[in-house]
Amino acid sequence: MSSIPTSAEPMRAQEEAPALLALHSLSVCFAGVPVVDAVSLTVRAGECLGVVGESGAGKSLTFLAALGLAPSAAAVSGRARFGATELIGCSERALDALRGRHIGVVFQDPMGALTPHLRIGAQLTEPILRHTGCSRRAARTRALELLEQVRLAAPARCLQQYPHELSGGMRQRVLLALALSCDPQLLILDEPTTALDVTIQAQILALLAHIKRERRLGLVLVTHDFAALAGLADRVAVMRAGRVIETGSAGQVFHTPREPYTVELLQAAREPAGPGGAPGARGAGAPVLAVEDLTVRYRQRGARLRRGEIVALQAVTVAIAPGESLAVVGESGCGKSTLTRAALRLTGAAHGRIAWLGREVGSWPERRLRALRRNLQLIFQDPLSSLDPRLSVERLVAEPLEVHHGELDAQARAARVAAMLERVGLDPALAARRPHELSGGQCQRVGIARAMILAPRLLVCDEPLSALDVRAQRQIGALLDALRREQGMSVLLVSHDLGAVRRGCERVLVLYQGAMAELAPSEALFARPLHPYTRALLAAVPVADPDVQPGRLAQVRLTDSEPAPAGGCAFRTRCPQATARCTEQRPPWVEAGAGRWVACHHFERGADGML
């Protein structure tokens, strides 16, 4: 484990450093409409400028335009100086001599940012060969060095791999290595952690802090999330609708923001929105949803010789009482979505007992399930793709009624649909629109209306807010909250972010690699997490405070960890407390106090070994 000293050196010394990149009145127009409007910003060597704003604020486009990477339909005006070079109006050839050589860029979407048909080694050596003119051999050595610097677990193997063989976090490390390959003076990071798990996000942010300190390069960190900035940014610029509305040192902007919009963004970062709120009226009776020993196995697709099974979910037992809200939390691939799908009998590969509303439905044929299904409704992460693009909002919301309430005539149906649209805060004028004509928040409202119109007993929310902007997140979170209290329904919330469920849910189930790690009442879990994985998740949640967050990042281990071989505790390769016993024995699922369950040999030791 490597840890870095907390950095709190005063930034004054750097104020005098020369500007690396200076944008002056930079504007970008599409068809005459300004999307970036007279933006002026400066980045100095050794300094990190955080640029924050909602999607569509023009923050990414500003820097793309400065680098000549804006779409061809964009009209760019103004000035952008990199050192002594004016970038706007500069030839493609001259830009190519700077890009990758003196300016490195890391884009969002690590899944798509690497060329799929080229091995990592080939992609990594490419800019080195082009810009430094060294030998192939030297480039290869340098590539290996770079992968070590970004702390990949197996750098030599990685060079031989194709992008699709790497996880999102690994790809982001590779992209970072790519951007750093020619020792740039300036590194531009466009939402570098948005698509990643919280734990991976923390690792990447910590790595960036480390790199910034080691290399003394200028950093631009573009993000929608104030919390992601807090550990890194020395200065912050807030953008809204193409304009910079506030700039200042990180301390100023975080502690004494001037603009109400900044306050709103900060608030969103400090207390993440979530459904739930005050506990609903806990009803008596059978659990609305209960699973016992639920296991899901998939046949591995692959060449005949290495065919095997993937256990996506292992012996999960949990029940949701009427009116209760339960959160299922874990990194991507931990089985949280598999759990909801299997519990709702939406996948065939499940074994174990499943009960809905007290009835054992595990062996029921689909036809028989249908009548019960209206009690268990779902809303999805990606609101747009979960709605049929050909149907109007009105038809979309009416459809569940047509299926489950055939007795209603057209008029009664229309009345219910209108009432539901109003309840979820959708303008009746939107009823005739189709999903692609709506914003993300509006689409999610349609999804909620579709689920709620059947007055379900359980609402399953699979990352309902993660695709939305911060402000839409708050609004949708509040709506779900209100609906839950009115209807007294149960909520099953699936999320990768433990911080996001802090406020919302009464109980939390933490999954790791398909198995239960910890189950506890929310308050107890946040006050005293028992499983080291839960602690890792909590430690990874960024805190939107520049006085605290650097210290938290300094605690994060930078190295990527390899998955544990089968047998023993699955978390042992990442666990600071792992002992020989963890390799030999799978930890049992034991009760550890009132309503608390945990699967860890050493849970009694608590949080003494920090992560």
Added chain:
Amino acid sequence: MLGYALRRIAGIFPVLLILLTVSFFVIRLAPGGPFAAARALSGRTRAQLRQRYGLDRPLAVQYAAYLRALAHGDLGRSYSLRDEPVAGLIGAGLPVSAELGAAALALGALGGIALGMAAVLRRGGVIDRALSPLAAVTLALPSFVTGPLLALIVGVWLRWLPVAGWQPDTPRDLVLPAITLALPLIASIARLTRASLLEVLNASYIRTARARGLGRARVLWRHALRPALVPVVSYLGPAATYLVTGSLVVESVFELPGTGRYLVMGAIDRDYTLVMGMVLVYGTLTLLANLGADLLHAWLDPRVRHESP
């Protein structure tokens, strides 16, 4: 990759057997039969002929006999072409047809990809703007129109190339037929390449490559072209089918002694053995072309290689 290829090649044989079986029975279901069209035959002669070719036996027996002969490489004798062995007919005609098909395929792929790329490199330029309407016209014109038109212009007026006909070892004779056959391919592939390349150039990894300062040419050739060719390669299967049917027309327009005419002749005369021989040849070619397309696809995209077929 090798294992994948071997598995796919092994997969061809069952498909071919199904194809031959279905063809064997379907053609016998069609009304009429061999010698039905020959007026002058008396009932007795006809019965003798049927007996001689084994057509009086039960279907199942005929089928078994056919398979047994096939296993020994015997494709049987043509009923209508003076008892010529079908294998001999194919042996004589196939080289011409194969040369024509290969030339047209190469022309179509190279010409189409080049045109598509040229259109993308100069967005809004002459090629880009002319591509779509020209492709539509080319695809709409049947080859029995474009063929004679080309022959008229290039052969009769300009006298650059022979109008029709074929002599052994004179590649000049194949130029016009190959162009005629390739035109629709060029049009389709050019449009596919253009659309696909435009999409790939918008991909996130292209932006990353540009942000590394790799230069326009390298980004295009090394990062964009291979993924952009995936839809083109998927089209090669249907293209092979088109070449088979298209060659029937082109061979007859340019009077080439290929195998295309045998398929038509065989079908009209209910020359069962000849038809079966042609089904075997063209079926194998089509399956091989599809296999080639899949292997190319696996080469273009490593993700395909790592999945099971």
